[in-house]
Amino acid sequence: MTNPTTGQPAIPADVPAGVMIRPMTPADVPAAEHLSAEAFLEVARAHAPRGAAEPRLRSRARADLWVTRTLRFLESDAAGCWVAEGGGELLGFATSYRRDTTWFLATYAVRPGIQGRGLGKALLATALDHSRGALRGMLSSSDDPRAFRRYRLAGFDLHPQMFLSGEVDRSAVPFVERVREATRGDIDLMNSVDRATRGAAHGSDHEFLFAHHRAIVVDHRTGEGYAYFDDRGVALLAASNRRTATSLLWAALAEAEGETSVPHVTAANQWAIDVGLAAGLSLRTQGYLGVRGMKPPTPYIHHGSLL
Template sequence: MTHPTMSKPSIRADVPTGVMIRPMTAADVPVAERLSAEAFLAVDLANPRPDTGPPELRSESRGELWVTRTLRFLETDAAGCWVAERDGEVLGFATSFRRDTTWFLATYAVRTDLQGQGLGKALLAIALDHSRGSLRGMLSASDDPRAVRRYRLAGFDLHPQMYLSGEVDRHVLPAVERVRDATPGDISMMDSVDRATRGAAHGSDHEYLMETCRAIIVDHRMGEGYAYFDDRGLALLAATTRGTATDLLWAALAETDGETSIHHVTAANQWAIDVGMTAGLSLRTRGFLGVRGMKPPAPYIHHGSLL
């Protein structure tokens, strides 16, 4: 079966006067982290949610993880990472990467007081150059209507995302068999599951995830899969069958203590909604999954930036 290559990006953008778009360097990464934290805080303030308290700036510890992850993108995909600069000051940036034949947009932000001036359009256009020759594309978008519009103009199909949150009702937790902690030796199997679900392995991204999250797997003739989670909730889940995915999600929820969350659930993954609701979590909508040349992966719950 053959697949069409992702079409040439439809966005056309002129760089604003006085602005230079150049490759991102390691020295830019801490600056970009703070810029992105402020930009996403502004989106959260403009789109308050009833189930949480007042939005807060990304914590220092989460910021350190962001910096570590982005420095890895510079090692593997320097051609997909760019900043917009004027008079030596970083005004915006975009980071993207390729795994196998799929392109992913990791993060994309413009300084809040400069949005709407064409910087975002120019950054996205040059990041999309890194997608040329890819069969598929994937990104996770916030509720920012301007960014979502740009993604649609770039040819991405937009699928609303849902999330579940709350405290797990521990009386309904089922007994789950065949789940064990993952090890680096399992990455080959995990990459195989990635290719079966989203069309591309995570590759070296698994190493980062194992360093920052707990990883569990099911490796059985009836189904294979894995899940990553931390103290905030589920980070990523992929499986070859819905039954295996369901077992992994229940196993992850059993490890929670207090409030937890399952983000980035699409309509293609109703099994996750069923598990979350049975566990007593509340369902709401937030953001969009953007895909080109592919359908929303299933059974699969994507990572916010590693997809």
């Protein structure tokens, strides 16, 4: 709820004693990155599949990318970014943003060892104030049961996500037509596909994605779409139909060297599972897509924080 006097979000009354919830500042972002890395590492270790490699903290390069992305959220959506502070230390945070009429939760974390005390509930409630008036909401959850319980209580429908990973079987990769390298001149096309699939354009997020990923596009009378990918795998894919989406995913996988991944695949996107399995990748579940006021986008593979 918004404070009618100040116009700012009203801080929930049940904030734990000694804790202050306040707007995030740029100075908070490095500490928030470190806290999120520790929190997500703890969840990854608790839910790692048997026989999987030991989870590790994100690399320095990925940490720097996290900081850059979060500073952008502060520039565009300061009202959706909050921290919890106690004893002079950062205890938790939530970053969220709006694109068109859809609200997105980028990242939400509480310091390991102090979860379950009401801090996360208060943080999320404050960030959700930024969603007032939005027609839709979307988030990507880890496997932490405390987090997805909170999302469900906040009115989000939860859809299990699947994760494809492994080395691509080169003999299985088909010849793909009509896929070309994307340029920033394609951003209007990309935004149009975004609106058709998830109800909101990525807007300025495309500039960030272009700066840190390779991008390919299909612009044809039979279908339109695009994909971003890097040496870790597919970051985001959207298309006007499944045939186009399939072509884009094969084209991205054809560029993979060594271990690659296709994360954030929902049951609405069986075409992506078919491509991944045909390419020799393995499949497992990981986390949930949370949506409110909408169905899981398709044909679409969402980004972890830019969704």
